[in-house]
Amino acid sequence: MSEITLRINGKQRRVTVEGRTLLVDLIRDQMNLTGTHVGCDTSQCGACVVKLDGDTVKSCTVLTATLPEGTEITTIEGVSTGDLHPMQEAFSKCHGLQCGFCTPGLVVTAIDIVERSPDGLSASQVRKALKGNLCRCTGYQNIVASVLEGARAMGVQVTEEKETV
Amino acid sequence: MKDTPEKPFKGRLEDRRFLTGKGRYVADITLARQCYMGQVLSTHAHARILSVDTSEAETMPGVIAVLTGADCAADGLGTVPPFFMPSLWGGPEGYATQRKILVDDRVRCVGERIAIVIAETADDARVAAETIMVDYAPLPVVTDARAATEADAPKLWDDNENGNISVSIPMGDKAATEAAFADAEVTIKRRLLSPRIAPFSLEPRVSVGNYDEADDRYTLYTSSQDPHGVRSNIARNVLKIAESRLRVVSPDVGGGFGLKAHMHPEDALVLWASKHVGRPVKWLGTRSECMLTDTQGRGQEIEVEIAATKAGKLTAIRAEAWTNLGAYFWGTATPPLFFAMQLIPNIYDVGAVDLTNHAVFTNLPPMSVYRGAGRPEATYLAERMMDELAAELGMDQAEIRKINAIAPDAMPYTTATGMTYDSGAFADMIDAAARVSDWSGYDARAEESRAKGRVRGRSLISYVEVAGVMNERMEIKFEPDGTVTIVAGTHSHGQGHATVFSEMVADWLSVPVENIRYVQGDTDKVLIGRGTFAARSSMLGGTALLRAKDALIERAKLMAAILLEADKDSLDFADGMFKVRDSNKAIALTEVAKMYYIPAGPANALGLGLTGEGTSAGKPGAAPNYPNGTMVCEVEVDPRTGALTVDRLAALDDVGRILNSTICEGQIHGGIAQGMGQALMEEMVFDEDGQLTSGSLMDYCLPRAEHMPDIASELSEVTCTTNPLGVKGIGESGAIGAPVAIVNAVLDAVRPLGVAHIDMPVTQAKLWSALRDAEAAQ
Numbered sequence: 001m002s003e004i005t006l007r008i009n010g011k012q013r014r015v016t017v018e019g020r021t022l023l024v025d026l027i028r029d030q031m032n033l034t035g036t037h038v039g040c041d042t043s044q045c046g047a048c049v050v051k052l053d054g055d056t057v058k059s060c061t062v063l064t065a066t067l068p069e070g071t072e073i074t075t076i077e078g079v080s081t082g083d084l085h086p087m088q089e090a091f092s093k094c095h096g097l098q099c100g101f102c103t104p105g106l107v108v109t110a111i112d113i114v115e116r117s118p119d120g121l122s123a124s125q126v127r128k129a130l131k132g133n134l135c136r137c138t139g140y141q142n143i144v145a146s147v148l149e150g151a152r153a154m155g156v157q158v159t160e161e162k163e164t165v
Numbered sequence: 166m167k168d169t170p171e172k173p174f175k176g177r178l179e180d181r182r183f184l185t186g187k188g189r190y191v192a193d194i195t196l197a198r199q200c201y202m203g204q205v206l207s208t209h210a211h212a213r214i215l216s217v218d219t220s221e222a223e224t225m226p227g228v229i230a231v232l233t234g235a236d237c238a239a240d241g242l243g244t245v246p247p248f249f250m251p252s253l254w255g256g257p258e259g260y261a262t263q264r265k266i267l268v269d270d271r272v273r274c275v276g277e278r279i280a281i282v283i284a285e286t287a288d289d290a291r292v293a294a295e296t297i298m299v300d301y302a303p304l305p306v307v308t309d310a311r312a313a314t315e316a317d318a319p320k321l322w323d324d325n326e327n328g329n330i331s332v333s334i335p336m337g338d339k340a341a342t343e344a345a346f347a348d349a350e351v352t353i354k355r356r357l358l359s360p361r362i363a364p365f366s367l368e369p370r371v372s373v374g375n376y377d378e379a380d381d382r383y384t385l386y387t388s389s390q391d392p393h394g395v396r397s398n399i400a401r402n403v404l405k406i407a408e409s410r411l412r413v414v415s416p417d418v419g420g421g422f423g424l425k426a427h428m429h430p431e432d433a434l435v436l437w438a439s440k441h442v443g444r445p446v447k448w449l450g451t452r453s454e455c456m457l458t459d460t461q462g463r464g465q466e467i468e469v470e471i472a473a474t475k476a477g478k479l480t481a482i483r484a485e486a487w488t489n490l491g492a493y494f495w496g497t498a499t500p501p502l503f504f505a506m507q508l509i510p511n512i513y514d515v516g517a518v519d520l521t522n523h524a525v526f527t528n529l530p531p532m533s534v535y536r537g538a539g540r541p542e543a544t545y546l547a548e549r550m551m552d553e554l555a556a557e558l559g560m561d562q563a564e565i566r567k568i569n570a571i572a573p574d575a576m577p578y579t580t581a582t583g584m585t586y587d588s589g590a591f592a593d594m595i596d597a598a599a600r601v602s603d604w605s606g607y608d609a610r611a612e613e614s615r616a617k618g619r620v621r622g623r624s625l626i627s628y629v630e631v632a633g634v635m636n637e638r639m640e641i642k643f644e645p646d647g648t649v650t651i652v653a654g655t656h657s658h659g660q661g662h663a664t665v666f667s668e669m670v671a672d673w674l675s676v677p678v679e680n681i682r683y684v685q686g687d688t689d690k691v692l693i694g695r696g697t698f699a700a701r702s703s704m705l706g707g708t709a710l711l712r713a714k715d716a717l718i719e720r721a722k723l724m725a726a727i728l729l730e731a732d733k734d735s736l737d738f739a740d741g742m743f744k745v746r747d748s749n750k751a752i753a754l755t756e757v758a759k760m761y762y763i764p765a766g767p768a769n770a771l772g773l774g775l776t777g778e779g780t781s782a783g784k785p786g787a788a789p790n791y792p793n794g795t796m797v798c799e800v801e802v803d804p805r806t807g808a809l810t811v812d813r814l815a816a817l818d819d820v821g822r823i824l825n826s827t828i829c830e831g832q833i834h835g836g837i838a839q840g841m842g843q844a845l846m847e848e849m850v851f852d853e854d855g856q857l858t859s860g861s862l863m864d865y866c867l868p869r870a871e872h873m874p875d876i877a878s879e880l881s882e883v884t885c886t887t888n889p890l891g892v893k894g895i896g897e898s899g900a901i902g903a904p905v906a907i908v909n910a911v912l913d914a915v916r917p918l919g920v921a922h923i924d925m926p927v928t929q930a931k932l933w934s935a936l937r938d939a940e941a942a943q
Contacts, residue, residue, distance in 0.1 A: 020288075034193035035186015037419070039367045040452040044862040047367060076186035088184040092176030095827045098659030098835065100183025101368045101419030107184060123875070130870040134862075136367045136420050137659045139834030139899070140870040 002065045008033070009078030015064070023062035024048040027075055035076035035104045039134065046133030049105035050075045056112040058132070076104035079111065086153035087111045087146075096146030098137035106133050110147045114154050121151045122160035167826045167880070174827035177664040178678070179657075182417075189416040191371040191388045196445035199373070200229055202431070202438055203290030204448075205280040205297045206457060207272035210308070210528040210855025211319065212301035214270060214279065221296040222282055227289030229442050231297070233280045234269025242266065242437060243402045247494045248394065248427055251332050251524075254503055254785055259332025259524065260325040262493040266403060266430040266437075272301070273321050273492035274530045275855055276457035278430050283438050287449055306855045310489040310525040311466055321492060321526040329526040331494050336506045336582050337518035345481030345517050349472035353553050358924045359542045359904075361464040361489065361849040362842070363865060364535045368419020369455045374435030375445040383436045384412045387428075390421040390656050391696025395428040396688050403433040411436075415686040418658035422839070423534035424459055425658070426698040427496030431458075456860045460496055461849050462535020464489035465505060465542045471550045472516070477558050477565045480516040482509060484546065487523050488532070494524070495531035497538075500699065504539030504631060510580040511547035512591040512627045512793060513569040518581040528855040536839055536900040538699060540630055545925075548626040548905040556916060562625045562909075563599055567592045570627070577886075584631060586791045587886040591627060594795045594817055594881065598625065601879050602797035602815035610812075614801050621812075622914025623799045628902040630792040632700035632894025633783035633887075638693055639709040641670060641717050642776035645762035647755035649676050653685040654694020655706040660896065661828045662702060666710055669824070673714045674754055675741025692778075700894025701783065703824060704790050707890045708781035717777025718754075724771055725757045781888075790885045792893035794818035796837075796906040802914045807933030811841060811907060815877040821885035821893030829895045830878045836899020837876055842868045843900075844907035848926050919943050 005014050008031055015030055027036045027050065036059060039045035048059045051074035052067075079085050087110050090096070097103040113129045114121065126147045127140070135143060148158045168174045182188055205217075219231040244263035252258050268277045280297050284290035305319035312318060313329040321329055346352065366388075373386040383404070389395050392413040400408040418425060431448045438446045450458070467486040473479050488502055506520045555565040570591040571578050579585045599605075607623055614621035640652035651666055663683040671678040684690050695701070718738050725743035726733040735746045744751040760768045761775040783789045799813040814837060820829050846866035850859040859865040884891035904925060911927050912920070919939030923931065 028193075032195075033186065034190075035188070037190070037368070038192070039369065039419075040862050042452070042861045042863050045367060045452075076184075080185070084181070084184060089176075091184055092180040093174070095174060095177070095831050097180060097183055098661070098831060099366075099368070099420040100179075100188045100417065100659070101190065101366075103183045103188075104186050124871075127870040127873070134367060134867055134869065136365055136422070136839070136867070137835045138831060139836075139838035139876065140868075140873050141834045141876055142831060144870060144875075 004065065004067060005069055006067065007070060007072045009074055017064045019065050021064045022060050023064050024059035026064045027059060033075045033077050037101055037104060039101065044134065046105045046109065047102050049108045049133065051108055051112070056109055076108060079107060085111065087150035090150035090153060091146040094142050094146040094149050096138060096143045102133060102135045106135065106143060109133055110150055113147060114151045114156050117156055120157040120159045121148065123148060124160065167823055177661045178667060179663045190368060190419055191373060191386045191416065192449055194373050194386050196373065196375055199445040199447050200283055200285055200442060201287040201290045202435055202446050202448040203282045203284065203294035204278055204454070205294050205299065207275055207277040207279055209272055209301045209303055210275050211304040211306045212272050213304065214268070214272065215300040215302055217280055218298040219280060222293040225289070225293035225296060227285035228282060228293045229285065230283040231280060232438060232441060234265060234267040237265065237267045238269065240437070243405055245398060245402050247499070248398070248497050249499055251334055251499050251502060254499060256334045256503070257332055260322060260327060262322060264493050264495065266433045274528050275857060276530050278434065281434055281438060283442050283446055306528045308527050308529055308851050308853065308855050310487040310527055313525050313527045314487065314523065321528065331490060331524045331526060334502055334506065334522045336520040339519045341517035342481045342483050342519035346472045349480060350475045351473045351554070351557060352470055353550065353557060354470040355550065355553065357467050357469060357546055357549060359463040359465045359545060360925060361461045361529065362535065362847045363456065363459060363849055364422040364424035364462055365867060366420030366422055366424055369450040369452055370429060370431065370459065371449050372432050372435045373445060373447045374439040376436065376440035382410050382412070384414065385432055385436055386414045387432050388418045388425055389415040390418065390425040390658060390698050391427065392656065392686055392688055393694050394696060395432055398428045399433045399436065404436065413688045415656060421658045421698065422536045423462060423538060423698055426534055426696065453861050456865065457857055458530065460531050460533035462532065463542065464532050467546060469546055469550060471554065473554055475558065477554060477560050477568050479513060479569050481518065482515050483519040484509065485521050487525055489527050489529060490524050491527060491529040491531040493531045496533035498533050500634065501534060501539030505542040507582045507584055508540050508543035508629055508631060509547055510582055511544060511629050512571060512589065513547070514571050515581055529851055534698065536836060537897045540897060540901045541840070541843065541904055544628045544901050545905045548909060552624065552909045552912065563595050566595055566625065566627060570595070585788065587788065588883050589791060589793050589819060590883050591793065594793065594819060595625065595627065597881065598795035598797050598815060598817040601817055601877055602813065604797065610799065619801050619803050620914045620918065621799060621801050622910045622912065623797065624906050624909035624913060625795065625797045626902060626906045626909060627795045628793060628898065630700060630894060630898050630901055631784065631789050632792055633704040633789035634699045634701055635695050636780060636782040637695055637705035637709045638778065638780045639706060639713045640776060640778045641713045643758035643761065645759065647759050648680040648682070649674065650682045650684060652691055653683065653706060654691055654709065655702040656686050656696040658697065660697060660702065660832070661825065665825050665828060666706065669707065669710060670714065676755065700792065700896035703892045703894055704888045705781045705783050707892055708888045709779040711889055712779025712781065713777040716779060717775065720777065721754060721757045721775060724760050724768055725752055727768055728752055728757065728760065788887035790821060790887050790893040792818065792820055792895060792898055794898055794902060796902040798906040798910040800907065800910040800914055802911065802932065804918055804936055807929045807936055809845065809911065809927065809929060809932060811874045814874045814906070816899065816902065817879045817881060818895070818898055819881045819883045819893065820895050821882065822891035823880055823882055824892060826880055829880055832895045833878050833899045834876055836897060837903040838868045838873055840900045840903020841873065841907055844904040844925055845927050
């Protein structure tokens with residue numbers, strides 16, 4: 001057991017974890033932030049993606065005890081307060097979600113994709129950048145549309161509107 | 166309704182909670198004093214269990230109880246039969262298995278549940294389960310359905326008089342088919358495979374069981390598409406209690422696809438274990454555990470021969486199929502056995518058919534429904550063979566289909582397999598799909614591919630879906646304040662029912678949609694319902710909802726007549742108002758509704774509360790609906806490497822009257838992605854010992870965003886005549902058409918290179934091998 005102080009969704013939290021406690025388990029079981037989901041056990045589905053000190057990570061790959069003191073973590077619950085984030089709005093408007101299970105990981109990933117693309121974003125770039133997230137419901141088409149719509153709302157130019165393979 | 170610039174899609178009513186991480190999935194439920202269940206699964210595909218040693222597990226940290234099949238027997242737990250057998254759908258009697266929720270004598274596939282550990286944490290339970298020693302005496306294994314029908318094959322069920330065959334379902338007219346083949350100008354024979362695949366909802370299965378001693382009542386929270394079906398099965402068969410003593414709740418469900426259309430052993434185990442330990446018990450399936458224990462879809466081998474004229478007109482089809490049931494006849498395995506045969510005629514006048522489907526036991530985990538449920542297999546056969554015929558005769562893919570298509574003026578049309586299509590403009594759909602897909606621009610694109618050293622191929626395929634099985638019930642009730650609650654027997658787990666049904670009721674009653682609450686998925690709140698699968702909810706849920714509205718208006722009229730001092734029969738309801746005909750007297754429905762909740766006064770005579778209930782029925786017994794469509798696909802193949810890109814895919818779907826076009830298209834996109842997975846990537850692979858070798862996402866490939874083309878989808882509205890809404894289903898169409906659309910396009914690309922046949926999944930390695938074999942043969 002070890003103790004560590006983290007900043008989760010802007011709040012300082014002192015937590016006690018076992019050596020084997022995965023970040024996703026801490027988030028879900030100790031913080032009761034159940035928006036972060038577990039869809040696999042091989043770090044491939046992306047349902048557990050959170051923001052960790054500015055990077056997106058699959059929280060099932062992180063051993064909590066190894067995190068530096070004061071690490072900043074943002075989960076889907078911390079993406080917006082009150083009004084929805086423009087990316088959340090975009091997912092709803094473009095029907096980029098169905099059962100909703102993959103959605104939290106996708107929204108966190110999508111915001112990161114846009115933030116890393118200040119010079120513009122295309123559909124094919126979005127498809128490639130979504131390689132770490134699985135969705136079994138939507139066929140991805142409306143997710144791609146959502147990310148581009150969210151990008152526009154976040155002030156990033158969308159290029160190459162018509163997709164080519 | 167179609168989205169328009171004036172009335173665009175604005176998102177679903179249920180979206181906000183999913184987008185903010187506030188979804189309520191079963192894994193998110195934590196009950197006070199909850200403990201956890203871990204499982205011991207069989208590592209042999211066929212073996213006698215000699216002993217189960219739990220002694221070490223019982224001493225492990227955090228362990229509360231260890232339970233085995235012997236404890237099940239001691240507690241008098243019952244076994245689980247199939248949800249229903251083919252005889253209920255007019256088929257022959259077959260061998261129905263009885264499945265123990267913990268097996269104590271003989272395992273018949275890997276992943277059978279042998280023992281459970283209940284512990285303080287999920288980790289404690291899993292670690293302790295690892296220490297349980299099962300001593301097996303291995304038995305011979307058979308994994309292939311056709312091999313399992315051989316006389317010397319290992320037998321799974323000793324008392325099955327028909328070897329490993331549970332049931333053989335015949336269909337069609339043998340004599341007429343033989344006559345047609347005797348006169349045939351062209352015949353083509355093929356052997357086609359639809360391998361086992363995983364439904365793979367992104368949310369793994371999960372259950373929480375809670376026995377309440379004070380009420381002698383159980384509550385099960387489970388990720389299910391059909392909570393009432395789960396309740397019946399567990400209460401009647403396993404616990405042997407009155408159904409009213411079991412409550413089943415399925416809140417938000419993270420994808421179903423047929424996997425969650427029936428109960429799984431864990432649903433019963435957590436309830437039983439909860440009573441044993443006196444605490445709530447939670448089971449969180451890990452992905453690896455679910456890959457091993459989930460039901461799987463497809464799994465069919467079929468030998469088919471078609472007869473036709475030289476002009477390309479089909480005259481007969483004969484086929485014999487072997488469907489791999491796995492170790493049990495489990496869940497809803499019956500519908501795919503039928504649909505895989507019944508939909509073989511597809512959109513065509515095929516002449517005579519002679520079809521048989523053998524449902525065969527093997528040492529694989531059980532098969533049940535997966536999106537499409539037999540329809541993709543039927544469509545794969547029909548459209549593969551149509552392209553084979555076109556290739557044989559040198560005809561155009563669209564042309565040969567139009568020659569054989571059933572004409573709209575032939576409706577209603579009964580196929581050789583007994584399906585009565587009420588409506589459909591099949592040839593028009595082919596023309597429209599050609600337009601949507603830029604069919605005529607193909608040659609230029611093929612030339613571009615050639616210039617890059619690649620080959621391009623294309624397909625144009627049609628499909629028919631049969632939607633609307635079983636029966637359904639819906640309720641609409643006014644609350645005392647004039648707001649409305651819909652109580653749905655269907656179960657939305659991504660399909661957007663909360664939005665679509667609420668919009669329908671808002672429109673009918675002229676009530677603001679924000680004043681409507683939608684309730685589903687709790688057997689204590691919903692009197693009865695069948696849940697959602699097989700593209701059934703639009704027609705059966707929608708029709709039942711319409712009838713609930715009619716019943717509610719009829720009852721409201723009684724009150725309106727009193728309040729307006731008019732005769733009931735002189736009242737008309739429109740735009741949310743009851744109006745007295747030929748007068749200016751009128752009253753709003755919501756005001757009428759509120760009067761039903763006034764505790765005193767003259768209106769009291771009508772009793773308390775304003776509700777309406779409606780029911781509906783579909784196949785078998787009443788008419789279903791037949792959504793249909795045409796897909797056009799183009800692929801590009803690198804003949805040196807076998808690398809394959811799905812470059813274009815257009816889908817034109819007749820969905821009957823459109824309830825919400827954005828949600829319809831979402832269903833189509835998702836179905837196509839799953840169809841693409843089936844065509845190119847997905848396969849549950851078992852070795853000859855029946856061991857699963859594709860047990861995680863490391864070895865089981867699911868489509869990702871960059872695999873998918875940008876789908877061009879268009880909806881067509883040919884009104885359905887079998888239901889008052891005119892709707893047709895949409896949930897499965899994409900998954901039905903896409904596999905053969907993609908495989909046919911691949912074959913079109915590589916046929917000139919000498920590759921005449923390839924089986925799903927068309928992986929790069931498989932395609933490369935086929936190309937090299939063809940090269941060597943030339």
